[in-house]
Structure formats: C-alpha cells, structure tokens
Amino acid sequence: MDYNFSDIEKKWQRIWREKHIYKTETDASKQKYYVLDMFPYPSGAGLHVGHPLGYIASDIYARYKRQKGFNVLHPMGYDAFGLPAEQYAIQTGQHPAVTTEKNVNRYREQLDKIGFSFDWDRSFKTCDPDYYKWTQWVFIQLFNHYYDNNLQKAQPIEKLAAHLSAQGTEGLNVAQTEPLELSAEEWNSASEKEQQTYLMNYRLAYLADTWVNWCPKLGTVLANDEVVNGLSVRGGYPVERKQMKQWILRVSAYAERLLQGLETVEWTDSLKEIQRNWIGRSEGAAVCFPLAKNDDLDWKKLYMGGNCDVQSEPAFEIFTTRPDTIFGVTFMVLCPEHEMIEAITTPEQKAEVEAYVTWAKNRSERERQAEVKKVSGVFTGAYAVNPITEEHIPIWVSDYVLSDYGTGAIMAVPAHDSRDFAFARHFNLPIRQVVAPQPNEVSDPDTWEESMDSKTGYCVNSGFIDGMTVKEGGKAVIEKIQTMGIGYRTINYRLRDAIFSRQRYWGEPFPIYYKDGMPYPVPESELPVLLPEVDQFLPTETGEPPLARAKNWTYNGYQREYSTMPGFAGSSAYYLRYMDPHNDTCLVSKEADEYWQNVDLYVGGAEHGTGHLIYARFWNKFLFDLGISCKDEPFKKLINQGMIQGRSNFVYRVVGTNKFVSLNLRKDYETTPIHVDVNIVHNDVLDIEAFCNWMPDFKDAEFVLEDDKYICGWEVEKMSKSKYNVQNPDDLVEKYGADTLRMYEMFLGPVELAKPWDTNGIEGVFRFIRKFWRLFHDGEQNFCVSDEEPTAEEYKILHKTIKKIEEDNERFSFNTAVSAFMICTNELLEKKCNKRKVLEPLTVLISAYAPHIAEELWSLLGHDTSVVTASFPAFDEKYLKETSYKYPISFNGKTKYQKEIPLDLGVKEIEELVLQDESVQRWLDGKTPKKVIVVPRKIVNIVC
C-alpha cells in the first residue's frame, strides 16, 4: 500500500474524535503536567501558517509527556470577545455572536486537520455565559477587596470599613488612589453615599475620574498596552488624552509582587526584562517643597496632597531618584494637568498659563510623542522653597512632566538631568553643578553641551553632603528630610492601574448597577449578567456605550453599568477554568486546582509581554490571595514562539510593457517589482503558465528568461493578503499531509526564533516521511516487518536516536529532533533494516511529531490499542558504549590526523601510542614535542 496520507489522517482523526482519546480526567495516581497554548482570537481570516507553530511545539511536548507517564492537561479554546468581531458587526449588522461562531467553527476545522491532542471536552469560548459568569464573579471580588501593604495581600473591604469605623485612617497602610485623612467620627457620621465614595479610594476594582487614552475612531478607551506610538493597536487609529469616569483595576498594588514573582518563573530573560521595564521600579525619595508665601493667594484653599507630615503650610510633594542632587534644584515643574496650577498662578501670568495648559491638554498623544524633543512650558509666577537650602525657586508648568507618574510635580536639576537641562537652556534658567567626577573637577555648567546624568561621582556645592559620593549623599539627604519630617524614602513604579471599561458592545457586561449615583455589584446569585440584545452596535447619539440601547435592561429598576470589560478580562483566568470547565458552583474547585496547580508549560508570542501576561499574573495573584488558586504564579515555564513572517515573491515588469525580466537580468532594463502569489512560485522559479492564468492582465505577458527559467526575487515582509504571501495550513495539509506540515514547521528552526515562512524546504521533510513509511514496506509497498533479532549495530542506531529525541524533547529543541529522525531513517534504510524490535520503538518516538503515520504503522504492526497509550521507550546504555574513540590529533591546536584509540587506555598510554604513530612521527620530523596534552574522549594536542 502506498503512503496515502490523506486517508490515513482522516481515518485517525475520526477515531481520536469518536473515542475521545485525548479526554483528560483528574487522576491522583498520576503526576500531572499542564501544557497550555495562548488561545487564539478567531478572526475572519482563519489560521495562517504562523499560528500552529506554537501549537505544534506544545502538542509534541504534551504527547511526549503522556508517553513519559504524566497525566497531561492540554486544552484549547477561544478568546472570542473583542473589537474586530464588533467592527464587522457595525459594518454589516451581523451579530458578533454569529460571526464568532462561524469563525470558531472554521478554526476548529483547521486545527483538527493538523492532528492536535487537545482535550476538546474542556473547550470554551470567553463569550460563553457559563464562562464569563466567572469573569464577572472575579470582578465583583476585586470590587469587594482592597490591598493591605503590611500583609502584602488582598483583604475583604468589610475589614477596611471596620478599621475606618474604629480608628479612621489612622494606622492604615493600604493601596489607595489618593491619601485620605479621616477620623473614626467622620467615617461613622458619613452617609451611605459618602462611605461608598471613601471606599472607592481603596477597592481593587474602582470607579474614578481619570485621564484616559480615548480612541474616537473606535469609540472606546484603551489600556496603555493597547496603545503604541499614540495609535491603537487594533486598527491603528489616533488616540487622545481625555478625562473620563472609568472602571480601573488597581494593578499597581501588586507591582512589587509582580516584580518579585519573576524571580521564581522559568521565562526567557528577555521577556522577564520586558516585564521588569514595564513595571519600572525606581527607588528614591518623596520630598515636600513648600510654596513660598505670597499675599495674592488664598492660603487656606491650598491643599497639595501627598503623604508628608507638613500640614501647616501648602507644599508640593515631588518624587526624585536623585535626592543627592537636591542642592542643584533651580526650579520646579508641574504637569499641565496639575490641580493646583490655577490656585498658585499669579494674576500677571494667568493668561499665559491658561493658554499653555489648554494647548497642552488638547494635544493628541501622538503629537505629544512626536515632538518630545521640542521644549515647551510656562512660568506660573509662583515660587517654592527648597526645604534644604531654603532658596526660592520658580514653579513652571510643562508637558514633559507626566500627570500619572509620581505626583505630577518634579524638582528640576538641570545640571544632572538631560530634560531639565534642555528646559533650563531654552528658558534661560540657572544651571548649578552639584555632582563632579572628582571632588575638585568642577566646571562652569554654562559651557556644557549636555547635562551630566551619571549616577556616580562626588557631591560638590552641596552643603552638608559636600565631598560625599553620590550614593552617600543621597542617603544623607533622605535621613535629613526624614528627621525634618518633610519627606521619606519611597519607591515608584511605572506600572499604571489598568483602565477596565470599554465603551463597546462585544465584551463582558459589568455585574454592576447604580443606586443613588453609586455603583453596587449585583448579587452573585444573579450571575451571569447576560449581554443584552441591542438594535445596533454603534454607540448612542449621547455618546453612551451600545448597551445603553438595550431595552428594559435594568437591575430591579436601577440603571446598570453600560460599559463592557476589555479583551484581557476573559483571558486572565481561562487557564484556571480549563482545570474544571463545567463546574457551575465555582470558578474552579479546590480539588481540581490542587491537582492541576498551575500551567507547567505555556507557549505563546512575546507580544503579550506587557498585556495579557501582566494582567493574568495580577489576576492570579489576587485569586491566590483569596485562596482560589493555590499557586502565586500562573505560568511556571513559558516559551515564546517566534513570529512567522511572510516571504513575498516578485516579478519584474519592464516599465510601460507587459514584459517580465528574470531576477538576474533586470539590470539591463528599467523595471518595477510586482508581488506575485507565492503559490505559483516553486523555489523562486515562476510557474509561467499559472502566472498567465493568474490575472487577466498577464494573459499575454512576455518573459525574458535565464537558463530557460523565470527566477523571482523575494523579500521578507509581514504575512498579508495584499502581498500574496499568505500560506494557509489547509493547502499544505492537502498537498503534503499534516504530519509533513508538523515536522516541517518544527524543522524550520528553533521555536523561539522569528523566521520567514519559506515552503522551499518542505519537500525534503515530505521525502523523509515517505522514506520512514518505506522502512516498514517492501519494494511492492507491502507491509513487511521482520521479527529477526536486530544486530548490535542496528540497536545502536535505535538507542542513539531514543537518547537524542529524549534530550531534544526535554530542551524543546524540536528542529534537531527532526534531524535525528532523518539520520536514523537514512541509516536504517542503508542497512535495509526492517526489524520489528527497532521499528516499533521508533514508531512510538515519532508519534509525538507525526501522530497519524505513527498510528497507522502502529496498527499495521499488529497493535489494537492506539499508539497514544504507548510509553516512551527507554534507551539502553549498553548499545551506546564505545570501545574505542577516534582522537583528533592536533599540533599546536591545529588538527591534522585522526587516530582510533581504545577507550580503556590511560592518559600516559595514549600519549605513548600517539607518539609512536607513523604519521605523527613524520609530522614531528625528528623534533621532540614540548608538551603533549591528552584529554580523554576529547583530543590529543601536541605542542612543539
């Protein structure tokens, strides 16, 4: 029988499906292993060849682990809520649920064709009410908890209310939106609404007025990770800054734990670094700069915020990582959004300041980022007092100070900060050197080209810290401000709280209703809050989200929250749900969670480094605090599969003609490159007939050929329809079979590596698969396996391969494993070895990579069970033992000869043997070697 991959693959896929062969049960007798892929967003375009790369790798590993006796959880589902389905709905009026369903079916069909070992019985979509019920449930828990900094743990909000009732904010060390001072009496005499307002300051999911990334084109706000260079990631539309009331997750409360947790996981250094940068921990000090007395100001109205103990006078709290430079402060800068600008601006400056603030606030995020180098700002007319030097320094406003980092106010040290330097130069503000490489190396800052930002050196012109190193100086300043009660050591994080509302339709509705203007969660018994039907998916005319269109959609007559949750909500706990997907009493049962623990191997793209992978870790840490997840970190080991780029082909049309010139002849012509469908190009040779039929324009095309061929040019680009470089896995499965596709995708190179998709090599893998098939068949293609005992040499080939495959599987080096299979097959073919005792274990080995052909051969070998249940063969060291080793003989490090030497010889004996060797004698030509280095099992090096 010929190798008919099409029949074989269909047959086994059917059997696997019918027998639910990959169904996984909790089985306490077996060790668990959890392999997870980042689930896909089912877009209308279907899967391309890049998607399955990670899935194939994880599938191989999952199958391998099963063979090693583990109980493997390997689920798959769909991240189905999100913008594209909704954009499509707005354009066509089709319900997103309908298009999503259609796309999901298409994805499933495509995935099935590749032969994955997913347990589909555990599958769900994030838009299934049975699932999003638990997304909503977690949100309510976030709403009902706050973060206790002393315990480093989330706590029920009732506990906080009790604390406030007993002693007000006294002794409270919690994550909060802004510092509040509240006495027990004030709390106890506050109305329900006032109390709720106070509590909102502490909840882990809170509602607040905030500056957001507003994307008018998408009609929604976006989180920081959904905006790149001022443009939305989805769609690439401009994003503006806008103040809006939004739901926000207090991710920043977990900043330190998110950072610390990175030490305990096996992720790549680069991804850990991406997360560390995103969290952006900075150690430094908060210092209060009192406002200089000014009779024009209403002193009482000025409350500046901050944690300082200075209550008697208005003061700005600033954050600095360089307290050692406090003697070099020559001005202060506030962000344009700063609340106190209006209050402190002097009448003379008022018009100018207002104009600047208005201008700065109305700039789009994109404009602001594009003009980072441009210095702009305005003087408020007010002065602050440097608390250490008691100097008066002018207070300026500029948009280079950000409202959402630190306190939105900075002390400017132009001599030692490049941004302050540029600002001072532009507005002619004084620059004072306070750090020097050596205590005596002081120069005139007016002559400087740039600031001295170095974090090493000595303090100069710096009062009581003069002569200290920068490090000592910083320490001394912090001690001083702490004893003065005007500042403290503190840590700032770049990580911002995540805006959690989206003014869109296709997402999880919030389980929230409003009473007396305050939000309340619906009772848990009311979950899920189903997504209501609406007549149109557009926002309403009043700018309210589409859910405001829903008829009679209230909670007992109270208005519901009309926003929906963002994409990352549904993907933040899905790995927990797979452990226990049908449980309708809780997100995941204690039993299931304790058995499956967390994901052992997570495979997905690095592009989620600052989005999903942060949110999911945050979400999991919160659930860990609640005792729902037994592990602090959700993903133990993570592999980032490299992006697959497209490889486009080009033909070169001579300008003004319908004539096409082959790649290497085009220098004689003036040509324009034109994208050509990669499916009609083979190894960069154009199929001319197919090309003429491809488009009517090319019907009568003429060609200038080289060697009777038309050679196309190529370039690596993004995979996209318009570039005609999309490779669809179905076509390849059709042509070569799933097993070939699987092995080829692995053969392409290391999983982590980004690489252009290039079908050129797939023939080689296809050839190999057929050779493998041929091992089990005679010349007439009849199944033919002998029961003869294999020779020692044949056993050696087998055990060498088992060892290599095991090692490669363990280190996720699937490309080298495929090579090992090829070598093994070539060697066995050469020996014409068709012995059962060799081929049977080999079939098991390859079944993780090419499961269909393995199943078929397994059954031909006479097994009535599936190869899936076979265990990984053990290799026997005795067949791998060498009795001799071919030593490279080097002279001065250069290898000249090889000599076979028995392995049981000692170093001295080897040396003697080598020196007696004829070739060596000839090379030495009578000279005596200075030194002979013998490294057993490695090399003999003769130094002359």
Place this chain on the structure above:
RNA sequence: GCGGAUAUGGCGUAAUUGGUAGCCGCGCUAGACUUAGGAUCUAGUUCCUCACGGAGUGGGAGUUCGAGUCUCCCUAUCCGCACCA
C-alpha cells in the same frame, strides 16, 4: 536615549556545552533510470587553488595547549520601553 537579543556556506540551520566547524534539509553540480521531469536513486557541494596547501564562525584585542562557544572593545540587524524625574 535606556534595556534585551542575535550575528556561522548561496539559503534555513547544527556543533557532544572549551576539543575534528558546517550535522540535517533546501538549492546547486555531475551521473543513473526514464518519452519526459518540478519523480526516484547515486556521488559531490565553506571559500581560494589544477594541485600541494592555505584561509575561515560580523570586526578587533585578550584568556587558553586549544575559542563559534569564555572576557573586553567596536559594527550591524531585530525586538521591547521611551520626556517615568
């Protein structure tokens, strides 16, 4: 600007972890079988040289008997962050 990674034949890559650089595959060359080849098989294929031989892992130094691998300094490419005080 800051941070991370990578650099090996015409191409994708490999290298027992400091020990014969180029495994495996593509492509290419020659041959066999074929009406034919975008099929199959065999042999060859890092570069220079007819050869002997020499050079060679982005460039330069260093450690070592010995460096693709370790250290330092450059260069290039890719990725992440980017007025984060």
